[in-house]
Amino acid sequence: LMAVKRDFAFVLDQGIEAEKVVKAAKGADKQLISDVIVFDRFAGGALDPGKMSLAIEVTLQPREKTLTEEEIEELSQKVVAQVHKATGGTLRS
Numbered sequence: 001l002m003a004v005k006r007d008f009a010f011v012l013d014q015g016i017e018a019e020k021v022v023k024a025a026k027g028a029d030k031q032l033i034s035d036v037i038v039f040d041r042f043a044g045g046a047l048d049p050g051k052m053s054l055a056i057e058v059t060l061q062p063r064e065k066t067l068t069e070e071e072i073e074e075l076s077q078k079v080v081a082q083v084h085k086a087t088g089g090t091l092r093s
Helices: 018-026 069-087
Strands: 004-013 033-043 051-060
Touching: 004 018, 004 069, 018 033, 018 051, 018 069, 051 069
Parallel strands: none
Antiparallel strands: 004 051, 033 051
16 A cells, blocks of 8 residues: 655744654554654744744555545644644644
8 A cells, every 4th residue: 555645844942852753743643654754954044033943754654545635634633733742843834
């Protein structure tokens, strides 16, 4: 079955470790999420002082059947909620 990749960018306090974000995202669904990698990180620009942007790529690997758009969306919401809970980070609009 084909893996699905989704990207998320979070705005976080600069002191937060990327590993914390990765762990939180993985914890959203240990069965379906096969990998989480950080692919971008920056501070400055339009971001508030003391904040940074961290972008992750989440790989969903379905085991039994192809995921529907609804299931992917649901899982995406869960990733965002878990990261927020663990780090206070919010999705970058």
